[in-house]
Amino acid sequence: MIRFREAVIVALLAVRIGNAADEPSPQFVAATAARSVVKIYGAGGLRGLEAYQSGIILSPDGRIATAMSTVLDSEGIDCVLDDGRRFEATLVGVDPRRELAVLSIDATDLPAAVPAEGRAAAGTRVLAVSNLFGVAVGDERASVQRGVIATVVPLEARRGAADAPYTGTVYVFDFTTNNPGSPGGAVVDSRGRLLGMIGKELRSSAGGIWLNYALPIDEVLAGCEAIVAGGGTTATAAAAPPFDLKLLGIVFVPDLLDRTPPFVEAVLPGSAATRAGLASDDLLIAVGGRAVGSRAAVERAVGAIPAGDPVRLSVIRAGTVVDCDLGPRPAAVDRIAPQESVP
Amino acid sequence: MAAVMMAAATIACAVEVDPAVLEAQQARIDAIRRATPAAVSIFAGESGGGSGVLLTRDGYAATNFHVVQSAGPAVTCGLADGRLYDAVLVGIDPTGDLAVVRLLGRDDFPVAVPADSDRVQVGDECFAIGNPFLLGTDLQPSVSAGIVSGVHRYQFPAGTILEYTDCLQVDAAINPGNSGGGLFDAAGRLIGINGRASFEKRGRVNVGAGYAISANQVRNFLGGLRSGRLCDHATLGARVATAVDGRVVVSDILESSDAWRRGLRYDDEIVSLAGRPVRTVNAFKNVLGILPAGWQVPLVIRRDGRRQDLLVRLDAVHSPAKLAALAGGDAAEEPRRAGGDEPEVPAAVRDVYARRAGFANHHFNAVERDRVAAGLAAVRDGLPNGPWVLAGRIAAGGEFRIELSDATASIDLPTGTSTLAGDDEFDRQPLPPGSGGLLPALVLWRRLVIEGPAAVGQTIFWGTAPRHPAAFVAGASADLVDVLESAVAGVVARFGVDASGRVVWIDLWTSPDGDPCELRFTWPVGDAAGGMPASIDARYAGEPFATLLLDAASAAESPQ
Numbered sequence: 001m002i003r004f005r006e007a008v009i010v011a012l013l014a015v016r017i018g019n020a021a022d023e024p025s026p027q028f029v030a031a032t033a034a035r036s037v038v039k040i041y042g043a044g045g046l047r048g049l050e051a052y053q054s055g056i057i058l059s060p061d062g063r064i065a066t067a068m069s070t071v072l073d074s075e076g077i078d079c080v081l082d083d084g085r086r087f088e089a090t091l092v093g094v095d096p097r098r099e100l101a102v103l104s105i106d107a108t109d110l111p112a113a114v115p116a117e118g119r120a121a122a123g124t125r126v127l128a129v130s131n132l133f134g135v136a137v138g139d140e141r142a143s144v145q146r147g148v149i150a151t152v153v154p155l156e157a158r159r160g161a162a163d164a165p166y167t168g169t170v171y172v173f174d175f176t177t178n179n180p181g182s183p184g185g186a187v188v189d190s191r192g193r194l195l196g197m198i199g200k201e202l203r204s205s206a207g208g209i210w211l212n213y214a215l216p217i218d219e220v221l222a223g224c225e226a227i228v229a230g231g232g233t234t235a236t237a238a239a240a241p242p243f244d245l246k247l248l249g250i251v252f253v254p255d256l257l258d259r260t261p262p263f264v265e266a267v268l269p270g271s272a273a274t275r276a277g278l279a280s281d282d283l284l285i286a287v288g289g290r291a292v293g294s295r296a297a298v299e300r301a302v303g304a305i306p307a308g309d310p311v312r313l314s315v316i317r318a319g320t321v322v323d324c325d326l327g328p329r330p331a332a333v334d335r336i337a338p339q340e341s342v343p
Numbered sequence: 344m345a346a347v348m349m350a351a352a353t354i355a356c357a358v359e360v361d362p363a364v365l366e367a368q369q370a371r372i373d374a375i376r377r378a379t380p381a382a383v384s385i386f387a388g389e390s391g392g393g394s395g396v397l398l399t400r401d402g403y404a405a406t407n408f409h410v411v412q413s414a415g416p417a418v419t420c421g422l423a424d425g426r427l428y429d430a431v432l433v434g435i436d437p438t439g440d441l442a443v444v445r446l447l448g449r450d451d452f453p454v455a456v457p458a459d460s461d462r463v464q465v466g467d468e469c470f471a472i473g474n475p476f477l478l479g480t481d482l483q484p485s486v487s488a489g490i491v492s493g494v495h496r497y498q499f500p501a502g503t504i505l506e507y508t509d510c511l512q513v514d515a516a517i518n519p520g521n522s523g524g525g526l527f528d529a530a531g532r533l534i535g536i537n538g539r540a541s542f543e544k545r546g547r548v549n550v551g552a553g554y555a556i557s558a559n560q561v562r563n564f565l566g567g568l569r570s571g572r573l574c575d576h577a578t579l580g581a582r583v584a585t586a587v588d589g590r591v592v593v594s595d596i597l598e599s600s601d602a603w604r605r606g607l608r609y610d611d612e613i614v615s616l617a618g619r620p621v622r623t624v625n626a627f628k629n630v631l632g633i634l635p636a637g638w639q640v641p642l643v644i645r646r647d648g649r650r651q652d653l654l655v656r657l658d659a660v661h662s663p664a665k666l667a668a669l670a671g672g673d674a675a676e677e678p679r680r681a682g683g684d685e686p687e688v689p690a691a692v693r694d695v696y697a698r699r700a701g702f703a704n705h706h707f708n709a710v711e712r713d714r715v716a717a718g719l720a721a722v723r724d725g726l727p728n729g730p731w732v733l734a735g736r737i738a739a740g741g742e743f744r745i746e747l748s749d750a751t752a753s754i755d756l757p758t759g760t761s762t763l764a765g766d767d768e769f770d771r772q773p774l775p776p777g778s779g780g781l782l783p784a785l786v787l788w789r790r791l792v793i794e795g796p797a798a799v800g801q802t803i804f805w806g807t808a809p810r811h812p813a814a815f816v817a818g819a820s821a822d823l824v825d826v827l828e829s830a831v832a833g834v835v836a837r838f839g840v841d842a843s844g845r846v847v848w849i850d851l852w853t854s855p856d857g858d859p860c861e862l863r864f865t866w867p868v869g870d871a872a873g874g875m876p877a878s879i880d881a882r883y884a885g886e887p888f889a890t891l892l893l894d895a896a897s898a899a900e901s902p903q
Contacts, residue, residue, distance in 0.1 A: 008566045025468035026490065034465070084589075084623070127466075133541040135496055138585075138623040144465050160735055175514065176550040178855040182541055201544075210545055276889040340390060 011068065029192040030127055034084045036194075037142045037186050037311055038068055039131040040089070040103070043074035043258070052144065054130040054185035056197055057112050062087075062105040068094045068293065072101055072260040079105050081291035086099050089101040093227035094293035096123025097165050098215060099320060100223040101293070109194040113186060115217045116193035120171065120187050124149045128177045130185025130198055143215075145333060147175030149195075157202035157211055159258060163319030164202050171196050176267070177212040178202070187214045189285035191260075196220065223232040231289040242299035247330050250275035252295050259294035264315070278315065283292060285321065286314035290310035307331040371729025374531030375470065375486055380453035380458050381533075382524060384421040384479040385430075387414035393471030394484070394524025395420065395444065396455050396533060402428075402446035403569065406523030408435050409505060409540045411442045412671060416704065417689040418561045420446050421482035422453075425611050428626035429691035435703045436667045437504045438576040438660060439632070440538050441556060442523075444567040446859060455525055458532035459819035467491045471515045471553070473524025473539050477869035486525070489515025490549075490767040497625040498539060498634075500854035503660060504669055508632020510554045511535045517553025526555040533589045534558050559819050560620070560633040565634050566807025566823065571657055571701065573666050574806070575636040577657035584612055584625050584629055601656040604858060605885050607644065614643040614650065618816030626752070630817060636660065637805075639850075654813050654885070665702060670703065671730070694756040711804035715825045716795050718844030723793060725874065731789055733875065733897040738890035744890075745782075756889070770833030770853040779860030779883035780834065784851040787829065787836050788862075792846065808839060810847055810865075824848075858884040 023034075036057045043059045044051035055066035064079060066072070067251045077089040085104035092102045120126075135236020136142050157164040171187065178201050185198040196214035204211055215223075245252065253263045262284040267273045286292060287301035289312070305311055311326040383395035383404050393410035397403070399480055404420070411418060411432055420430045433443040446452060463469075470488040478485060492633045493512035502508030511526060517540040526535035532861035535555030543551065567574040580600020586592045590612045594605055599737035614620045617640040619630040634640060636659035643649050661669065688696050699705035737743055741757035753762040761774035761782055787799050796802035805828040809815035815822075824847055825838045835855070839848040845866055850859040863880040881888040 024564070026468075027464045030466035030490075120856060134541075135498070135541070135552070136493060137497075137625055140495070140623070141465060141493060143552065144490065144494055146490045149516075176545075176552075179541070179550055179552065208780065 003075065015194045016172070022191065026127070026146070026158065026190075029190065030129070030140075032111075032192045033113070033127060033129045033186055033188045033194075034141045034144060035111040037082065037129045037131070038064055039080040039134075039136065039142065040064075041078040041080070042071040042076070044064045044071055049135065051182050052131055052134045052179045054132075054181065054198065056184065056186045056220075057103075057110045057329075058221075060108060060110045062107045062110060063092070063218055063224070063228070064089065064103040064105065065197055066101050066103060067184060067197070068096065068099045068101040069200055072103075072293075072334045073257050075258050077103060078151060079103065080138065081107075081110070082139070082141060091293070093173065093230060093291055095223040095227055095283060096283070097317065098168075098219055098223040099164070100146070100197075100220065100227070102224050102227045102288070113188075113335050115191065115221060116189055116195050117166065118193050119152065119169075119216055119218070119226075120149055120189060122149050122151050124331035125190050126173070126187050126194070126195060127172075127190075128173070128175070128185060128187050128198060130147060130179070130180070130182035131342055132179040132182045132185070134181045145175055145177065147173050147177070149173045153197075153215075155202075155211075155213065156205040157213075159200065159202055160207050164200075165206065165283075165316050165319065165321070166199075166215070167319065168219060169218060170199065172212070174199040174210040175212060177214065178210065227291060241303045242296065243305075243329070245302060248302075248326050250278060252298075255295050259296070262292065272326040273324075274313075276313075277322075278313070278324055278326075278328045279317065282315035282317050284313055284315050288312050289314070302329065305329045306308055313335050353465075354444055357843060359465070360758065370529070371468075371488070372525065374529060375472075376533035378418040378455060378470075378472055378525065378527045378533075379423050379484060379486070380422060381455040381685060382484040384474040384477075384484060385410055385444070385523060386419045386421065386477070386484055387411065388413050392418075392474065392477050393520055393522040394537070394547065395445070396472075396523075397422075397452050398454060398457075398538065398565070400452055400454060401450050402430075402448075402452050403433065404430070404444050405536050405564070405565075405568075406534065407443060408440045408442045409538070410439050410523045411435070411444065411577075412437075417692040418444060420444070421479065422446075423484055424480060425482050426684075429689075431692035431695045431706075432704055433707045434571050434574060436568060436574035436783060437565050437666070437752055438500070438506055438841075439560065440505045440507070440701075441564055441568060441574075443537065443565070443679050445695070447650045447691070455527075455533040456531075457558045457562070457819075458510065458528055458530075460534045461778070461818050462536050463491055463494055463528065465491050465494060467736075468529040469511075469513055469515055469526055469847075470515055470532065471521055471524060471526050473521035473537060474862075475516070475518035476584065477520045487516035487521075487549075489513050492552070494608060495626070495629050503541075504848055505634060507539055507554050507556065507677070509557055509560060509629035510539075513537075513553050514551040514556065516549040517551060517555075517842035518549050519547055529818070531783075536561060551762070557633065559817070559821075562819065563633055563807075563817070563823075564635055566825065567805075570804045570806045571702045571704045572592055572803070572806065573670050574668050575659040575661055575700060575704060577636045578640065578660050579607075579631060579633045579642075579655065580658050582608060583621075583624055585624055586612075587596075590623055591888055599856070600640070600658055602653070605642075605655050606651070607642070607649060607653060608646070612645040614644050614645050616640065618818075631657075633817060635808075638808050638815075640809065640815050640817075641813060649662055655768050665766070667701065668812060672851055680807065683746050693726045704879075708804050711825075712796055712802060715827055715840050718825075718840060719795060719846075720844070722844040724794060725798055727792055731897075733785075733891070733893055735847060735894040735897065737891055738878075743889070747785055752782055752786045754785075757826065768833045769831075769851075773853045773860070777883065778856060778881055778888045779853045780853050781862065781881045781888065782862055783834060783853075784836060784849045784862050787834075787851070788838070788846055788849055791827070791829075796827055796829070799836070801828040802827055802829040804828075805837060808837075812842060812848075824895045832902065861887075868902075 089103040249268040390413035395406035481752040498507035541552035581596040584594035697705040
């Protein structure tokens with residue numbers, strides 16, 4: 001497998017981006033950047049939840065970074081390339097803390113984005129390229145907007161009543177980047193180098209205003225590398241038989257969607273989960289340090305842990321990540337554990 | 344932005360600024376300075392207002408249909424010179440969200456210079472000038488700069504109107520009130536008419552996704568808008584869909600459509616329309632959406648791997664009654680009798696406004712018809728007022744002789760002789776047989792040329808249409824001619840008249856649902872006014888009837 005850094009070098013060799021004295025034209029940069037942006041179609045279309053978003057091609061062999069969202073809660077995720085080619089994508093895995101996901105499509109020689117080195121400073125002129133409002137379809141090019149990085153600050157945001165899990169640094173812009181369909185889109189500098197990925201639509205925790213921000217490229221790459229290195233939540237764990245988490249004392253919210261988020265509904269009294277400090281409304285984001293994006297993924301990931309080995313879960317509670325050690329994994333049994341009879 | 348520029352100005356005092364930066368700034372200032380005088384702030388009283396842009400020295404300005412929809416026949420317009428002008432509604436295109444108003448009182452208005460909007464690229468600098476939030480109470484328009492975010496965009500209509508096809512997408516701020524104003528390129532040339540923006544959870548304010556009707560689309564509709572007719576958009580009479588292999592194919596087709604009669608069938612692949620390649624359903628909708636109803640344009644299809652060239656006449660999207668209802672207001676109704684509750688026409692526009700069914704304002708139809716008539720009159724000299732004799736060879740073999748006079752008309756062909764007497768009802772005489780009405784078309788042509796539009800029945804200025812339908816390519820270089828439409832003795836005829844006043848084509852229908860007889864005139868190159876065409880190509884129902892090659896002496900000789 002080609003690592004992202006190597007992919008970058010290949011891409012740098014393939015794409016001539018001019019020298020310091022002669023900056024490429026904005027039209028050239030827009031066209032080049034747009035070739036690395038894909039339009040993603042999946043689940044949604046109801047009650048203000050769009051069924052489309054954006055993604056960035058990270059490697060010529062089909063790795064695509066995008067925002068972790070309900071759009072991906074679908075058995076069929078379609079990626080449409082700049083040239084109009086349509087591919088069905090596989091979800092490699094998710095990083096719930098960065099709200100990042102990696103998709104894979106079966107293609108080669110794709111025009112991967114060229115990441116910038118280091119962080120950009122406030123005042124940097126940028127172009128944002130995304131599938132905003134789903135305006136572009138088929139081989140129509142993603143939309144390109146222009147603006148400036150207004151500031152580089154930690155994200156303090158919420159969606160609805162819940163705080164956003166990511167509290168690291170983001171680029172904040174002076175123009176409206178985070179529109180419906182924009183999450184997963186690319187922000188590039190005046191040479192077309194990828195500075196970051198447009199995040200999900202969030203409001204500021206402080207003022208409630210809608211934020212225009214992007215996750216810096218180093219965070220995107222770190223998240224994607226971890227997802228890929230971890231083998232992904234769905235890839236390696238897929239073979240293991242699902243493990244019923246009730247045996248550890250965890251009752252999840254009902255499994256209604258293809259990818260029901262693994263929210264803890266209740267913790268059984270006297271169980272390992274209670275002893276480890278798990279509580280209802282915790283969102284389970286990782287098993288043994290590997291990101292998990294759905295209830296089914298959790299069950300497979302725990303199933304992959306040999307009986308007797310320690311079960312370590314990471315959850316998001318009130319906006320922060322909490323690690324919980326549940327002790328040795330019990331053997332899977334067919335019947336329900338006695339602890340289940342709740343008073 | 345202003346803060347950034349002020350900071351730049353401050354720094355300029357202290358450090359040396361790259362001359363390229365100063366040049367770019369000056370170029371932008373110059374472009375805005377060039378474009379601003381043509382910007383119109385439209386105030387429509389209780390129904391709001393918006394923006395517009397002046398297109399001609401005598402005051403014709405483009406705006407959006409939705410800006411003038413509820414305004415009635417008169418609006419008040421302000422220019423950046425600080426003066427207010429009365430303006431009258433001229434024409435509307437509800438489907439394409441376009442309208443033309445005419446500012447009154449001057450014949451030296453500043454105008455916007457249009458550019459070829461098909462050359463606009465993503466990443467190009469652009470700026471919008473208009474009256475956002477109707478802030479321009481001091482008549483000074485607002486300018487918002489940005490880049491082009493997308494080209495050839497398709498935006499779904501609201502119902503069947505306000506459809507934005509083949510439009511430009513920009514991140515320059517487009518807010519309510521910018522509607523109808525100009526979108527300009529870096530050189531200050533007009534590339535579009537702003538009219539729409541994507542709004543969502545952040546409210547009805549700019550979020551960096553505005554849309555402009557392309558200048559090239561405006562060009563196609565301008566003739567129809569200036570005719571005062573209610574303009575309609577086009578349909579092929581067929582639906583298209585993307586096949587599994589990605590081709591765009593006909594998925595449904597009306598057997599009453601011209602396209603069906605020309606041979607279009609289910610599952611035919613659409614290769615191009617009006618000279619523009621069609622690779623997606625949106626691309627098909629985009630090119631169709633910039634064409635007015637009634638135009639005849641080339642359609643290229645592929646069937647069983649073989650390419651076929653068709654020439655199709657585009658039907659109207661709406662029935663006349665439906666279009667009138669969508670237009671709303673006066674256009675929907677016949678004029679009421681004096682003494683009725685007819686709404687008062689403001690005094691300022693009373694002389695330039697005429698109510699009539701099917702028109703936004705019939706006054707300007709008479710103005711345009713008279714303009715075309717003046718062009719026809721200019722080439723009348725040198726043509727005999729009496730009978731005409733046209734004789735020569737038929738391209739396919741044999742000879743012909745045509746005699747046209749006030750009382751009779753006849754044509755001799757190798758296949759026989761046809762005669763038409765005086766004011767015969769032409770619809771019963773589509774002579775000669777198989778031509779669909781070549782002879783009546785020539786009779787009306789003679790009358791139009793030597794006596795003017797009044798001599799060929801009820802005549803209106805229809806608008807503009809391609810000079811050479813078979814060779815038409817949509818775009819800025821599209822060659823359009825004026826079109827007159829006449830209804831007389833049971834037939835309807837359209838005459839394409841070029842800028843020199845020569846008739847370049849005639850379509851004549853003897854039945855409203857049938858095919859017209861199509862005559863295409865070729866004129867001798869460099870020939871001055873007067874004289875006869877070098878050839879007349881007659882077609883009917885998609886098939887050639889005859890190509891008549893005229894002797895040089897035609898029309899000069901007197902019949903016995």
